[in-house]
Amino acid sequence: MNGDNNVQRNKRRLLIETAALAFRGRLAEEIDALPVKLFPKGSAPTRCCIYKSRAITRYRLMAVLGYSTQDETDECTPLSEYVRRAEESRPPSGPILTVINEACSACLTGRHYVTNVCRSCVARPCVTNCPKQAVQIISGRARIDEERCVNCGLCLQQCPYHAIVYVPIPCEEACPVGAIRKGPDGHEQIDEDKCIDCGKCLQACPFAAIAERSQMVDVIRRLREQKPIAALLAPALAGQFLQDFPKLVGALLKLGFSRVVEVAAGAEMTARHESRELQEKISRGQAFLTSSCCPAYVQAVRKHIPALAPFVSQTPSPMHFTAQQVKQQQPDILTVFIGPCIAKRREAAENPCVDYVLTTDELGAMLVAAGIELADCPPAEWTESPLPQARAFAVSGGVAETLRAVSPEPNAVRPMLIDGLDKKSLKLLSVLPARGTGGANFVEVMSCAGGCVAGPCNISQPKTAARKVRDFAGLQNPAAQAVS
Amino acid sequence: MKPLTITICTGTTCYVMGSGYLLSLQEQIESACSRPIEIVGSSCLGLCKDGQYGCAPFVQIGSTVIAEATPEKIIETLKQQTARNPMEQI
Ligand code: SF4
Ligand code: SF4
Ligand code: FES
Numbered sequence: 015m016n017g018d019n020n021v022q023r024n025k026r027r028l029l030i031e032t033a034a035l036a037f038r039g040r041l042a043e044e045i046d047a048l049p050v051k052l053f054p055k056g057s058a059p060t061r062c063c064i065y066k067s068r069a070i071t072r073y074r075l076m077a078v079l080g081y082s083t084q085d086e087t088d089e090c091t092p093l094s095e096y097v098r099r100a101e102e103s104r105p106p107s108g109p110i111l112t113v114i115n116e117a118c119s120a121c122l123t124g125r126h127y128v129t130n131v132c133r134s135c136v137a138r139p140c141v142t143n144c145p146k147q148a149v150q151i152i153s154g155r156a157r158i159d160e161e162r163c164v165n166c167g168l169c170l171q172q173c174p175y176h177a178i179v180y181v182p183i184p185c186e187e188a189c190p191v192g193a194i195r196k197g198p199d200g201h202e203q204i205d206e207d208k209c210i211d212c213g214k215c216l217q218a219c220p221f222a223a224i225a226e227r228s229q230m231v232d233v234i235r236r237l238r239e240q241k242p243i244a245a246l247l248a249p250a251l252a253g254q255f256l257q258d259f260p261k262l263v264g265a266l267l268k269l270g271f272s273r274v275v276e277v278a279a280g281a282e283m284t285a286r287h288e289s290r291e292l293q294e295k296i297s298r299g300q301a302f303l304t305s306s307c308c309p310a311y312v313q314a315v316r317k318h319i320p321a322l323a324p325f326v327s328q329t330p331s332p333m334h335f336t337a338q339q340v341k342q343q344q345p346d347i348l349t350v351f352i353g354p355c356i357a358k359r360r361e362a363a364e365n366p367c368v369d370y371v372l373t374t375d376e377l378g379a380m381l382v383a384a385g386i387e388l389a390d391c392p393p394a395e396w397t398e399s400p401l402p403q404a405r406a407f408a409v410s411g412g413v414a415e416t417l418r419a420v421s422p423e424p425n426a427v428r429p430m431l432i433d434g435l436d437k438k439s440l441k442l443l444s445v446l447p448a449r450g451t452g453g454a455n456f457v458e459v460m461s462c463a464g465g466c467v468a469g470p471c472n473i474s475q476p477k478t479a480a481r482k483v484r485d486f487a488g489l490q491n492p493a494a495q496a497v498s
Numbered sequence: 499m500k501p502l503t504i505t506i507c508t509g510t511t512c513y514v515m516g517s518g519y520l521l522s523l524q525e526q527i528e529s530a531c532s533r534p535i536e537i538v539g540s541s542c543l544g545l546c547k548d549g550q551y552g553c554a555p556f557v558q559i560g561s562t563v564i565a566e567a568t569p570e571k572i573i574e575t576l577k578q579q580t581a582r583n584p585m586e587q588i
Contacts, residue, residue, distance in 0.1 A: 016519065017516075017519060018516035018518075018519035018520075022516060023515055023516055023566075026514055026515055026516070027515070027553070030514070255510075255513065256508055256513060256518070256539070375514070378510070378513070378514035379514060381510050381514070382510055382511045382514050386510065387509060387510050387542055388510045389509065389510070389541050389542065473513065473514055473516075473518065474518050475518055475519055475522065478518060478521075478522075
């Protein structure tokens with residue numbers, strides 16, 4: 015799906031309305047009225063009826079408040095109660111994504127369908143070839159018995175009219191690791207032992223049935239307390255708004271952050287460290303090294319390709335280096351990483367230097383809620399000047415490019431790019447330990463095709479964002495940039 | 499035919515609500531309406547503030563404001579205007 019659709023827009027509106035209440039300190043008082051405010055009587059339903067939209071909005075709001083839908087023990091608990099609980103202590107840790115069964119139930123169940131192109135022909139190869147006797151002709155059309163069908167696809171291959179179609183379930187098709195599957199109750203379930211938090215299912219679901227547990231409300235509370243709090247801007251952020259970077263910094267200061275830092279500075283440290291690690295490992299006879307800055311990829315290796323683990327770089331991520339530096343300079347400061355990524359939430363949960371993670375769309379919603387117009391923000395004086403290539407870490411190929419830039423011998427870095435994790439590229443990765451890379455000694459892996467500029471929670475179109483990021487870095491925009 | 503101007507608001511509210519994606523619709527709209535158009539981005543049109551114009555993102559064509567603008571709504575509006583005013587620009 016294109017990044018601008020009703021699911022995205024509803025999500026943003028929900029975030030904006032919630033942020034507005036949080037900034038006014040009226041969350042507990044007014045949040046229970048939000049589902050009705052967003053879907054008032056007489057509004058055009060986007061689901062079967064407005065009542066269902068309201069019910070689902072309520073669950074989505076639970077996630078915005080930081081809770082999983084599974085945390086609900088009693089359907090009568092109002093949202094305001096969750097607001098109060100979240101104020102007392104941070105919502106429980108655990109899975110980042112949560113499935114809203116009420117929304118998921120509208121999705122398809124079976125997967126092979128007979129369309130009305132079926133002529134109920136004489137040959138009937140669908141009936142004769144089905145190994146499970148699942149196809150029958152009923153009232154002049156082939157029917158597939160869902161109970162019996164094992165989705166082998168033989169009928170589809172056999173039909174001379176192409177009357178049988180295969181309709182995959184969007185989230186399952188998008189998931190690169192088979193972590194999301196229908197459970198016995200017919201709703202999708204995410205298997206935590208497999209999930210790598212890539213967020214692809216979230217982007218793919220057309221019913222907004224998958225939500226991420228947000229920390230936005232907590233961050234707004236911290237901002238209102240006016241304690242020292244730093245915004246750590248991922249390199250991808252430079253491409254997320256039309257205005258130039260210093261204006262974005264100006265807007266963040268206006269929002270209440272006491273300090274803004276570019277994570278590109280940490281990316282430079284990552285690259286320098288990783289370049290040394292590469293030299294060292296290669297000289298010790300290791301065939302290649304892979305990047306480790308994408309936490310979805312790191313989890314994919316941990317959970318699905320253990321044989322590749324020894325090849326993954328030990329170098330900490332740009333987020334870690336940046337947060338660590340900020341904490342060293344000012345130990346009492348809170349650090350908020352802001353980026354387009356869901357997997358970073360998991361990485362941050364395991365990293366004591368990072369207190370919160372905000373996504374780009376949450377930041378956008380906060381700006382709107384606070385009435386901050388980026389174009390009117392005074393540009394901050396911006397003197398940070400990390401290595402230009404490090405600023406372009408977020409565009410596929412950027413990590414390898416930076417490694418070359420910091421390497422004493424650029425040509426000694428021979429990169430191979432894995433631009434996006436899907437079933438195919440995971441297969442390719444899984445054979446690398448045995449078959450090698452065919453000459454490359456550094457494998458850059460990004461879970462999102464195109465790089466973080468195409469991350470699951472972006473605002474800008476990935477292409478526009480990639481161009482802007484590279485412009486900001488002062489680098490050329492290669493025409494052949496692979497961005498989907 | 500002189501290209502017709504379609505103003506897409508790229509103020510913060512409209513941008514966050516997805517107007518960035520509308521900026522790249524030139525070809526799609528032109529081929530749907532078979533007339534030349536010109537897409538221009540604009541700073542906040544001032545329509546997002548009090549909610550009386552509906553929801554962002556906003557697009558303006560002549561004096562018509564489209565709230566919650568989508569490619570379909572833009573094309574629809576253009577077709578209506580051309581039907582009403584077949585000979586001239588709006
Ligand atoms: S691995 Fe990615 S697509 Fe699969 S369930 Fe987890 S977040 Fe969703
Ligand atoms: S490519 Fe970037 S945005 Fe996507 S999962 Fe990896 S780190 Fe996150
Ligand atoms: S941002 Fe579009 S009208 Fe204000």
